[in-house]
Amino acid sequence: MRIAFLGCGYVANMYRLSLPLHPQLRVAGAYDRDADRAKAMAAQTGSAAYASFADLLADRDVDLVLNLTNPGAHYELTKACLEAGKHVYTEKPLAMRMDHATELVNLAEERGLCLSSAPCTLMSAAAQTLWRGLRDQRAGRVRLVYAEMEDGMVHRMPVQQWVNEMGVPWPYVDEFETGCTVEHAGYVLSWLAAYFGPAEPVTAFSTCLVPDKLPGQAVGTAADFSVGCIRFADGVVARLTCGIYAPHDHRLRIFGDDGVLELQDPRSDDSPIRLRKFITIRRARKMSPFSTKLPLLGGKSKQPKYRGSQRRDFCRSIAEMADAIAEGRQPYITPRFCLHINEVTLALQNAMEHASTVELTTRFDPIQPLPWATA
Numbered sequence: 492m493r494i495a496f497l498g499c500g501y502v503a504n505m506y507r508l509s510l511p512l513h514p515q516l517r518v519a520g521a522y523d524r525d526a527d528r529a530k531a532m533a534a535q536t537g538s539a540a541y542a543s544f545a546d547l548l549a550d551r552d553v554d555l556v557l558n559l560t561n562p563g564a565h566y567e568l569t570k571a572c573l574e575a576g577k578h579v580y581t582e583k584p585l586a587m588r589m590d591h592a593t594e595l596v597n598l599a600e601e602r603g604l605c606l607s608s609a610p611c612t613l614m615s616a617a618a619q620t621l622w623r624g625l626r627d628q629r630a631g632r633v634r635l636v637y638a639e640m641e642d643g644m645v646h647r648m649p650v651q652q653w654v655n656e657m658g659v660p661w662p663y664v665d666e667f668e669t670g671c672t673v674e675h676a677g678y679v680l681s682w683l684a685a686y687f688g689p690a691e692p693v694t695a696f697s698t699c700l701v702p703d704k705l706p707g708q709a710v711g712t713a714a715d716f717s718v719g720c721i722r723f724a725d726g727v728v729a730r731l732t733c734g735i736y737a738p739h740d741h742r743l744r745i746f747g748d749d750g751v752l753e754l755q756d757p758r759s760d761d762s763p764i765r766l767r768k769f770i771t772i773r774r775a776r777k778m779s780p781f782s783t784k785l786p787l788l789g790g791k792s793k794q795p796k797y798r799g800s801q802r803r804d805f806c807r808s809i810a811e812m813a814d815a816i817a818e819g820r821q822p823y824i825t826p827r828f829c830l831h832i833n834e835v836t837l838a839l840q841n842a843m844e845h846a847s848t849v850e851l852t853t854r855f856d857p858i859q860p861l862p863w864a865t866a
Contacts (some may be wrong), residue, residue, distance in 0.1 A: 492813035493552050495577075496521035497544070497558035497568060501662055502582060504655045506805045507535055508795035512812035522547045548575040555580060555605075555813065562669050566591040569606070573598050578605040579814055580809050583677045584833045592833045593853075596826040600641040605815060607822045608615060608829040611808030612818060613681045615760035616787040619864035621745070621752060622686055624785055626860070629766050633859070636683060636729035636748070640675040643739040646704035653752055656797060659813030667704050670713030670754070672733040672840040678757045679731055679743060680832050681786075681824075685858045688724025690835045693849045695719040695842035700736050719839040731840070751778065752785075760803040761791050788864045827855040 492515055496503055499521050510516055520539035521532040533540035535673040541547045546712060547556070556572045558565060558581035566586035572579045573595065585608050586592040599606035614616055625633060646667070653661035666674060679775065684690060697717035704710050716734040741756040750768040765782040794802050812822040831853040859865075 492554050492810075492816065493517050493519040494555045494557055494809070495519050495541075495547050495550065495553040496523075496529075496532055497547060497556050497560060497572070498561075499525070499532040499659075500559065501655055501659050502805075503532060503557075503559045504657045504659065505795070505797055506559065506799050506809075507532065507866070508656075509804050509806035510536070512793055512804055513796065513806050514766045514814075515813055516806060516810055519552045520547060520550060528657075528659065531689070535657065544571070548572065548577070552578060554816070555809070557809065558582060561665050562587055562673060566595065569595055570598065573602055573604055573606065576602065576604070579607075580810070580812055581606075582609050583609045584673055584836055585829055586833065587673070587837075589834055589837060590598075592830055596830045599826055605812055605822055606826045606829070607808060607812050607824045608833070609700065609805075609808070610677050610758075611805065611824065612678055612682060612757055612760065612803060613685055613809050613858075614811065614823060614861060615803060616789050616792050617754060617757065617760055617762040618682050618685075619861055620785055620788045621682070621743075621754055621764050622860050623788060623864055624687055624752050624764065625745065626767065628747070629750070629785075630745060630752050631749030633687075633727055633745055635746040636727060637742070637744045638679040638729060638731040639740040639742050640671070640679060640731070640733040641737045642671065642675070642735045643737070645735040646701055664708075664710060667715070668711035668713055670840055671715055671735050672717040673713075673735050673836055676731065676836045676839055677832050679729075680835050681828075682743070682757060683721070683723060683727075683729055684724075684828070684831060684855075686807065686834070687727040689831055689854050689859070690695040690721045690723055690851055693719055693721050693835055693838045693851060695839045695847055695849070697840060697842045699843075700734075714840055714843060717839045717842065719835075719842075721835065731839070754781075760794060761787060823858070823861070825839040825855060825858075827853070828858060831855050 518536035518538040522541040523529040555578040588736040697714035815822040
């Protein structure tokens with residue numbers, strides 16, 4: 492499968508370093524508004540540096556485009572790629588507006604093209620192992636989920652010094668202006684929707700706690716804190732928080748009648764999963780001080796090494812998407828599934844300054860565990 496990098500910024504390097512894990516992917520070329528970044532990516536991947544976006548679209552050697560640009564540009568650029576007959580894998584979200592996201596999915600379906608979106612962590616050993624624990628009812632019947640995506644006071648960290656292996660700085664202004672909910676909610680929402688079915692009502696609140704994140708520099712006031720209560724199709728209720736103010740906490744806790752399944756960080760492929768059972772002592776029902784660690788299905792995976800806290804294979808879903816294209820089927824992470832995650836994310840992000848309940852409109856066909864996780 493011949494792929495092209497559209498956008499060669501900070502995250503593109505993580506995709507580049509994941510490529511050796513998937514030899515069926517070959518890079519045909521790279522484009523970035525910064526010509527030097529495109530040339531650097533081309534040099535690292537043994538490919539061509541396009542002089543313009545139009546040149547990328549015109550390259551018949553490109554089957555699939557990786558849209559790794561700023562979220563605000565996703566709609567326009569993905570649409571152009573689809574109209575040029577290219578399959579697209581885009582960083583999250585599909586688009587910053589639901590009508591735009593819906594248009595992209597409809598366009599891909601009309602053209603017979605594959606369209607999928609990050610994150611790809613649902614395909615990880617951690618996600619599939621946790622799912623197996625749920626199917627086996629290790630914690631009993633599940634009724635409640637607490638999910639935290641708190642990153643700490645990022646605006647007080649030395650973000651100007653965060654530079655990747657290719658010398659590209661972390662785009663902290665773009666991150667602040669996009670908002671942490673759009674950037675992070677998908678890591679949890681994609682798992683929960685796969686496990687428990689489509690979200691139904693979403694009640695959400697979001698706000699900008701720190702408007703002056705960069706003293707002396709104007710930054711858009713996107714929500715930097717959000718909290719949502721979500722009921723999924725099978726009745727499970729989740730409370731999800733996203734923020735960059737409270738201390739770092741990425742725990743995912745799934746509560747059942749008999750115990751709790753707890754995962755440390757859904758952004759990491761091999762995040763440990765522990766089961767704690769409830770015990771009765773005299774008249775009290777308490778959590779056992781002892782826990783059982785669930786062995787990861789398939790064992791610990793191979794992962795690229797790169798700077799930062801995340802540990803995952805960024806190209807896993809792209810490789811699976813390439814297989815789907817070759818086999819004439821939809822990718823594991825389908826466009827309708829991505830559209831639903833997009834809708835829930837925006838419902839959380841856009842509830843600025845007042846609580847709102849959103850009746851969701853999107854649905855997707857049920858997703859099954861990966862075959863290697865069902866043996």
